[in-house]
Amino acid sequence: MAFVTLDGITKVYENSREPAVKDISFEVRDGEFMVLLGPSGCGKSTVLRMIAGLETISGGDLRIDGERMNSVPAKDRDIAMVFQSYALYPHMKVRDNLAFGLRRRGISRSDINRRIEQVAESLGLTPYLDRKPHALSGGQRQRVAVGRAIVRDPKVFLFDEPLSNLDASLRVSTRNELVNLHNRLGATTIYVTHDQVEAMTMGTRICIINDGKLVQIGPPMEVYRKPVNTFVAGFLGSPPMNLIEAELKSGADGAFKLDIGTQCIELPEAWISYLQGKSGKIIFGIRPEDIFLSGQDMKRGANAAVTMTVTAVEALGAETIIIFELEGVDTKVFVKADRYTRANIGDTMPLSIDMGVARLFDPVTTKVISNNTQLSG
Amino acid sequence: MNKQKDLSQPLGAIVTFLVPALTIYVAFTAYPVVRTIYNSFHEVLPGHPNEFLGLQNYVTLYNDKYFWGSVKNTLTWALTAPFFEQFFAILLALALYARIPGARFFRIVWFTPVLMSFVVVGIIWMWIFNYDWGALNVILRAIGLENLAMSWLGDPSIALPALILVTTWMWTGFNMVVLLAALHSLPSEVLEASELDNCNWPKKLWFVIIPMIRPTILNLIVLSFVGKMKIFDLVWIMTKGGPLWSTETVSTYVYKRAFEWNSFDLGYPCSIASVWFVIVLAGVLLLTFIFRQRDKLEY
Amino acid sequence: MASFSRSWKHVLLIFVLTIYTAYTAGPLFWVALMSLRTTTEIAHNPYALPETLHLWKFSEAWVNSNYSVYFANSVKVVLSAVAIITLVGGMAAHCFARYRFPLRKVLYFTIFSTIIFPPQITIIALFQILVEYGLYNSLVGLMLSYVAFQLPITVYILESFFARIPADLYDAARMDGYSEWQIFWKVSMPVALPALSTTIILNTILLWNEFLYAVVLITDESKRTLPLGIQKFMGDQLEDIGMISTGLMIAIIPVVIIYVFFSERLIQGMTAGAIK
Ligand SMILES: Nc1ncnc2c1ncn2[C@@H]1O[C@H](COP(=O)(O)OP(=O)(O)OP(=O)(O)O)[C@@H](O)[C@H]1O
Numbered sequence: 001m002a003f004v005t006l007d008g009i010t011k012v013y014e015n016s017r018e019p020a021v022k023d024i025s026f027e028v029r030d031g032e033f034m035v036l037l038g039p040s041g042c043g044k045s046t047v048l049r050m051i052a053g054l055e056t057i058s059g060g061d062l063r064i065d066g067e068r069m070n071s072v073p074a075k076d077r078d079i080a081m082v083f084q085s086y087a088l089y090p091h092m093k094v095r096d097n098l099a100f101g102l103r104r105r106g107i108s109r110s111d112i113n114r115r116i117e118q119v120a121e122s123l124g125l126t127p128y129l130d131r132k133p134h135a136l137s138g139g140q141r142q143r144v145a146v147g148r149a150i151v152r153d154p155k156v157f158l159f160d161e162p163l164s165n166l167d168a169s170l171r172v173s174t175r176n177e178l179v180n181l182h183n184r185l186g187a188t189t190i191y192v193t194h195d196q197v198e199a200m201t202m203g204t205r206i207c208i209i210n211d212g213k214l215v216q217i218g219p220p221m222e223v224y225r226k227p228v229n230t231f232v233a234g235f236l237g238s239p240p241m242n243l244i245e246a247e248l249k250s251g252a253d254g255a256f257k258l259d260i261g262t263q264c265i266e267l268p269e270a271w272i273s274y275l276q277g278k279s280g281k282i283i284f285g286i287r288p289e290d291i292f293l294s295g296q297d298m299k300r301g302a303n304a305a306v307t308m309t310v311t312a313v314e315a316l317g318a319e320t321i322i323i324f325e326l327e328g329v330d331t332k333v334f335v336k337a338d339r340y341t342r343a344n345i346g347d348t349m350p351l352s353i354d355m356g357v358a359r360l361f362d363p364v365t366t367k368v369i370s371n372n373t374q375l376s377g
Numbered sequence: 378m379n380k381q382k383d384l385s386q387p388l389g390a391i392v393t394f395l396v397p398a399l400t401i402y403v404a405f406t407a408y409p410v411v412r413t414i415y416n417s418f419h420e421v422l423p424g425h426p427n428e429f430l431g432l433q434n435y436v437t438l439y440n441d442k443y444f445w446g447s448v449k450n451t452l453t454w455a456l457t458a459p460f461f462e463q464f465f466a467i468l469l470a471l472a473l474y475a476r477i478p479g480a481r482f483f484r485i486v487w488f489t490p491v492l493m494s495f496v497v498v499g500i501i502w503m504w505i506f507n508y509d510w511g512a513l514n515v516i517l518r519a520i521g522l523e524n525l526a527m528s529w530l531g532d533p534s535i536a537l538p539a540l541i542l543v544t545t546w547m548w549t550g551f552n553m554v555v556l557l558a559a560l561h562s563l564p565s566e567v568l569e570a571s572e573l574d575n576c577n578w579p580k581k582l583w584f585v586i587i588p589m590i591r592p593t594i595l596n597l598i599v600l601s602f603v604g605k606m607k608i609f610d611l612v613w614i615m616t617k618g619g620p621l622w623s624t625e626t627v628s629t630y631v632y633k634r635a636f637e638w639n640s641f642d643l644g645y646p647c648s649i650a651s652v653w654f655v656i657v658l659a660g661v662l663l664l665t666f667i668f669r670q671r672d673k674l675e676y
Numbered sequence: 677m678a679s680f681s682r683s684w685k686h687v688l689l690i691f692v693l694t695i696y697t698a699y700t701a702g703p704l705f706w707v708a709l710m711s712l713r714t715t716t717e718i719a720h721n722p723y724a725l726p727e728t729l730h731l732w733k734f735s736e737a738w739v740n741s742n743y744s745v746y747f748a749n750s751v752k753v754v755l756s757a758v759a760i761i762t763l764v765g766g767m768a769a770h771c772f773a774r775y776r777f778p779l780r781k782v783l784y785f786t787i788f789s790t791i792i793f794p795p796q797i798t799i800i801a802l803f804q805i806l807v808e809y810g811l812y813n814s815l816v817g818l819m820l821s822y823v824a825f826q827l828p829i830t831v832y833i834l835e836s837f838f839a840r841i842p843a844d845l846y847d848a849a850r851m852d853g854y855s856e857w858q859i860f861w862k863v864s865m866p867v868a869l870p871a872l873s874t875t876i877i878l879n880t881i882l883l884w885n886e887f888l889y890a891v892v893l894i895t896d897e898s899k900r901t902l903p904l905g906i907q908k909f910m911g912d913q914l915e916d917i918g919m920i921s922t923g924l925m926i927a928i929i930p931v932v933i934i935y936v937f938f939s940e941r942l943i944q945g946m947t948a949g950a951i952k
């Protein structure tokens with residue numbers, strides 16, 4: 001099969017001076033499902049289009065199976081792409097849409113037909129083969145777009161937000177279908193999305209891009225649990241990681257303390273090595289599900305106690321989000337509590353924080369300081 | 378240095394796609410325009426080298442009373458006909474908009490004249506205007522208005538209005554169809570709301586409907602203006618500019634000076650064409666500008 | 677009472693509209709009737725219905741008055757001009773809509789602004805140029821002039837349509853392995869079929885009816901197009917109302933036939949340039 005290597009890939013669009021993609025390097029391994037995740041306009045599509053050969057590469061090297069592809073035209077890269085708008089040929093029947101890419105490749109007519117039948121069968125498109133795209137539902141069109149990619153049996157699949165035009169429930173089922181498909185075909189896949197649920201559930205690895213730069217790459221849970229900077233911390237999760245401004249102080253005994261507003265918590269001993277010589281302003285990051293109301297489930301040992309005041313309660317059914325205020329702190333603190341929680345606005349209550357999974361970030365560089373290794377998945 | 382070719386700008390393909398159109402454009406439009414302007418400063422006689430005259434053609438033109446007569450006629454045409462067409466077209470469009478039975482049929486029939494060649498239309502209307510047996514006079518005599526019957530194309534003071542009537546006949550249906558489409562594209566609540574407001578029809582027309590389809594109307598007026606500024610065929614068929622130059626348009630005058638009169642000089646007609654070219658462009662720009670300004674003031 | 681005055685207004689309105697319909701269609705109907713009558717009959721009473729249908733007049737015009745030649749010339753010139761305009765204009769429009777290249781805006785605006793040029797600005801020089809190239813008084817010369825004449829409006833209409841085709845479609849075709857030229861043929865043109873038919877109709881009707889270029893660029897009787905042939909015929913046989921009518925009908929009938937079958941498309945095509 002195939003592996004794709006990006007080595008310092010940069011893109012500067014002709015009419016703009018700022019590069020849209022800056023020095024991105026990563027490798028997509030054979031059979032991997034790599035998700036490119038990032039906010040709108042960060043350059044995901046640009047990266048994908050450069051891999052596809054639809055956009056020139058301004059700098060760096062693109063290799064597929066070790067072979068440099070920068071100046072190989074799109075059609076010779078053996079890559080198939082599924083577009084956000086599906087880009088089905090409106091004047092052709094589904095059958096011809098599927099066949100269009102094969103006809104250029106010197107494949108015999110009977111072979112083409114066999115492949116089309118096979119792919120249509122596997123995607124449940126057989127009844128629609130003789131319809132034109134305008135007579136299909138959104139979900140069916142999406143499947144034709146996927147079918148058009150599969151039927152070519154390419155080395156690499158590229159998807160550019162293929163689910164964003166579907167309604168919520170269809171998106172979930174199609175997501176599963178695509179994962180199953182990937183498991184079945186085992187093809188190297190690069191998948192662009194700005195939907196973090198898609199990223200978390202589908203990807204073998206996630207590659208987070210912001211403002212044209214690669215921020216973090218790794219398996220979904222690792223990226224989720226160990227964000228390398230405040231951007232990733234604030235981008236993933238809903239609600240995302242709480243980022244609370246705090247003050248780092250080293251105590252007399254060499255231990256570190258954190259002033260959060262008017263309260264003070266102790267930092268675990270294990271962190272001392274990272275924090276040597278540091279003090280002053282810092283950002284304290286903690287995920288909403290790692291703060292616990294008293295009496296609610298808590299598995300880990302190291303924890304810190306704080307007192308906060310309820311400012312809002314969002315009962316979502318499966319869980320309840322409670323939004324707290326911390327005295328002396330501007331940012332609100334989100335806490336995921338279980339669905340039976342009762343809380344009233346104005347209540348002040350004690351909470352405990354699982355310090356084992358907390359993160360500290362440098363407020364200037366936004367990078368993580370506590371490279372906490374004792375974390376378990 | 379390996380400079381990559383830009384994938385979104387395959388230069389070879391761009392050139393291939395453009396060359397045929399540009400070649401035709403340059404050979405049969407741009408070059409003739411330039412040559413016409415060049416000619417306008419020369420005396421261009423067949424079999425002679427062109428003789429440079431400087432501005433002499435333009436001086437002659439300035440003193441050419443036939444030219445100015447044709448300008449007056451053409452401008453009269455171009456500045457009145459569009460408004461007649463719009464007036465009737467709006468009324469007819471509103472009638473069809475009000476869900477008259479048979480609206481589709483009316484629309485299709487009213488559109489027909491514009492599909493006809495000016496040659497066809499011109500000949501038919503010559504007959505309609507015929508003094509002895511033309512339909513117009515026959516009808517006038519039949520309803521007792523015998524003294525109004527006249528030689529429509531033979532009377533210098535009537536011939537031009539008669540021709541303007543023909544273009545109005547021809548183009549009203551066209552304008553009506555466009556306006557009707559514009560009306561149908563309006564949100565239907567607006568017209569119904571004004572229905573409830575109980576204001577009377579002319580008011581509603583003037584204050585509600587016309588402002589809303591105003592861009593379409595202005596567009597049609599410019600289009601009609603340009604059409605009339607170019608008009609040739611109809612005049613050539615019906616009156617050849619007569620009687621007594623009363624229907625001479627700039628186009629027919631250019632044609633006569635170039636191909637009919639035995640002066641054989643192509644330089645002078647080219648100077649007329651050049652001046653007219655500038656006037657038409659200026660007219661279109663001016664109209665667009667005026668309409669834009671008013672739009673700005675009102676919104 | 678109210679409903680009475682309402683329906684009364686309705687009747688009046690329909691009456692007025694019927695009169696207007698008679699006014700627009702009447703003249704054409706009248707010519708259709710006269711085309712089937714002889715000049716003697718017409719002289720007797722111009723507004724009578726035909727007593728016997730003198731269909732022979734059509735074969736008479738067709739054979740003896742050279743209308744078959746005019747008709748064939750018109751068909752040749754119009755069809756080939758429209759084919760070339762559609763192809764060349766489609767290519768240019770595709771190019772303007774799809775690629776970004778230096779001078780794109782300038783070139784497009786230059787071609788576009790030609791739409792309002794009065795034909796006089798080119799026609800005299802065109803006459804000279806065609807004489808120099810040996811294309812004067814030839815159908816090819818006339819046809820090429822027609823192509824140039826209708827090119828700007830065609831490019832304008834098609835460009836605005838091509839510009840609405842999503843770019844992804846082209847990218848998909850590129851990934852599918854098609855060259856720019858194949859994409860033009862297999863994607864752009866088929867997808868733009870509605871716009872193409874609009875321009876084809878518009879150009880066909882306008883060129884079928886064209887007179888100025890024909891009268892300037894053609895002199896031979898054997899090369900006349902229909903409008904020119906009719907005009908010359910009328911010049912020679914001014915009094916022969918019956919035969920002139922038959923000639924007019926020969927020019928009108930093809931248009932009417934197209935109109936009967938494709939009235940909506942035709943209306944759409946003719947008004948395409950007027951609607952922004
Ligand atoms: N053809 C272009 N010319 C100039 N700039 C462009 C072009 N295409 C994209 N850009 C710019 O490059 C940046 C990245 O665009 P890109 O389409 O890759 O974003 P994206 O991450 O896919 O966003 P989205 O999630 O909204 O699709 C944006 O700032 C965009 O404005």
Ligand SMILES: [Mg+2]
Nearest residue numbers: 044045046160
């Ligand atoms: Mg994108």
